Amino acid sequence: xxxxxxxxxxxxxxxxxxxxxxxxxxxxxxxxxxxxxxxxxxxxxxxxxxxxxxxxxxxxxxxxxxxxxxxxxxxxxxxxxxxxxxxxxxxxxxxxxxxxxxxxxxxxxxxxxxxxxxxxxxxxxxxxxxxxxxxxxxxxxxxxxxxxxxxxxxxxxxxxxxxxxxxxxxxxxxxxxxxxxxxxxxxxxxxxxxxxxxxxxxxxxxxxxxxxxxxxxxxxxxxxxxxxxxxxxxxxxxxxxxxxxxxxxxxxxxxxxxxxxxxxxxx
Numbered sequence: 044x045x046x047x048x049x050x051x052x053x054x055x056x057x058x059x060x061x062x063x064x065x066x067x068x069x070x071x072x073x074x075x076x077x078x079x080x081x082x083x084x085x086x087x088x089x090x091x092x093x094x095x096x097x098x099x100x101x102x103x104x105x106x107x108x109x110x111x112x113x114x115x116x117x118x119x120x121x122x123x124x125x126x127x128x129x130x131x132x133x134x135x136x137x138x139x140x141x142x143x144x145x146x147x148x149x150x151x152x153x154x155x156x157x158x159x160x161x162x163x164x165x166x167x168x169x170x171x172x173x174x175x176x177x178x179x180x181x182x183x184x185x186x187x188x189x190x191x192x193x194x195x196x197x198x199x200x201x202x203x204x205x206x207x208x209x210x211x212x213x214x215x216x217x218x219x220x221x222x223x224x225x226x227x228x229x230x231x232x233x234x235x236x237x238x239x240x241x242x243x244x245x246x247x248x249x250x251x252x253x254x255x256x257x258x259x260x261x262x263x264x265x266x267x268x269x270x271x272x273x274x275x276x277x278x279x280x281x282x283x284x285x286x287x288x289x290x291x292x293x294x295x296x297x298x299x300x301x302x303x304x305x306x307x308x309x310x
Contacts (some may be wrong), residue, residue, distance in 0.1 A: 044064065044094075044095045044096075044097065045092055045093070045094050045095075046059040046061060046064065046092065046095065047059065047084075047085075047092060047293070048090070048091045048092065048093060048095040049090035049091060049107055049131075050089055050090075052087075052132045053116035057095035057121075059093075061078060061093055061095065064066075064095060065078075065201055066096075067296050068097050069294060069295065070117070070262060070298055070299075070302070072101075072117075073097050073098065073099050073225070074097065074098045074099075074100055075095065075096070075097060075183050075289055076097065076098050077094075077095070077096045078093055078094065078095045078096075079091050079093070079094045080092070081094065082198070085167070085221065086212075088155075091136075094237065095188075100115040100216065100288065101237045102283075102284050102287065102288065104122055104280040104284065105280065106280040106281045106284035106285075106290065106308045107284055108284070109241070109242075109247075109281065110191040110281070110284065110295075111295075112242055112290060113239065114128065114296060114299050115295075115296050115299065117239075119303060120176070120177075121175055121176040121234075122175045122276070122300055122304065123175075123187075123230075123234050123235040124177070124239055125164070125299060125300045125303070126161065126164055126165065126235065126300075127161075127231060127235035127236060127248075128158055128239075128292075128296055129164060129293065129296045129300075130160040130161055130164060130231075130293050131157075131281075131282075131285055132285045132289050132296065133164075133276065133289075134156055134157070134160055135151060135155045135162050135282055135285035135286045135289065136285070137157060137284060138208060141153055141156055141167075141208075141266055141269070142277075144283065145276055147279070148279050149277060149278055149279055150277055150279055151235070151274050151275070151276050151277070151284050152274065152275045153210055153266060153270040153272070153273075153274060154228045154250065154251070154252065154253075154269070154270075154272040154274050154275055155181050155224055155228065155231075155255075155264075155265050155268060155269030155270065155271065155272040155273075156208075156232075156269045156270075157227075157228065157231055158224040158225070158227035158228040158231065159166050159206055159208070159224060159227075159264060159269065160225075160232060161188065161204075161227040162193075162196070162223055162224070162227055163203050163228075163257075165183070165186075165188070166196075166197060166202075166272060167203055167275035168201045169182040169183040169186070169236070170182065170197070170203075171190070171195070173304050174307035175305055175307070176307060177306070179306050179307065183197070185231045188226050188227050188229075188230035188231075189226070189232060190222070190223075190226040190293060191222060191226075191254055192218075192219055192221070192222025192224070192225065192226050193222075193223045193226055194219075194229075195215070195218070195222065195223070196219045196222075196223040197217035200212075200215060200220065201216055201218035201219065201220055206220070206263055206264075207267065208265075208269075209263070209264060210263070210264050211264075212261060212262050212263075212301040213260060213261040213264040214260060214261075217257065217260065217261050217262040218257060220262060220264075221255075221257045221262055224272060225255060225272065225300070228252065228272045229252070230272065231250070232250040232273075236248045236250050236275065239269065241246050241309055247278065247281070248275055248276065248277060248290060250273060250274070250275050250276070250278040251273045251274050251276075252273040253271060253272060253273045253277075255271040255273075262302060
């Protein structure tokens with residue numbers, strides 16, 4: 044795409060803005076590969092040009108077109124689908140060592156890892172009263188994952204920064220973290236994991252829940268602890284795309300998430 048910068052020469056030209064083009068590209072799931080400014084070849088005063096190269100990503104496996112469909116086109120009545128995709132993206136980028144092989148076409152993740160990243164994502168959003176569903180105006184009020192554990196957690200038992208792999212909690216904080224993880228895992232299985240589907244139908248993510256219980260007065264967020272909540276089976280091509288293209292996928296998720304929240308704020 045070539046953008047003409049400068050005043051109208053009488054032929055009906057309109058102002059252009061590179062930042063607007065880049066923003067529009069992101070909302071359509073495109074990458075801006077390069078933008079190059081150049082002078083006007085006819086040396087007209089005030090006229091310059093910007094050449095922009097755009098690409099619609101496709102890794103050849105079908106994962107990126109599927110993600111583009113889920114992010115941009117799939118029906119959403121809350122931010123939960125985007126939340127789960129962003130959780131998976133972050134897990135792929137930062138916790139790939141917790142993934143286990145599950146045949147040729149899938150990997151398996153500890154369900155508690157999904158719950159942990161879910162809590163990390165939603166704590167600051169609800170603390171800032173950013174709406175996650177239509178009519179959600181006051182923090183986590185009315186959100187399906189915000190039960191007694193969440194309430195105890197956000198009342199001061201732990202902060203977003205505390206919720207990391209390997210962290211240890213004791214006493215009331217341990218119970219709050221455990222309950223909040225269980226609530227998050229239950230919600231993910233019932234809601235976004237259940238409704239994230241291929242365009243022609245069929246669930247993308249398979250979940251298995253376990254009835255985890257707190258066995259001691261403290262809890263360490265280890266692999267075994269996170270696996271005690273169950274597991275999530277993820278298609279390998281989706282997981283691999285998230286590992287390789289997180290730098291594209293996460294901004295696309297954030298852009299759509301912001302659009303949803305802005306819409307919910309006006310309803």
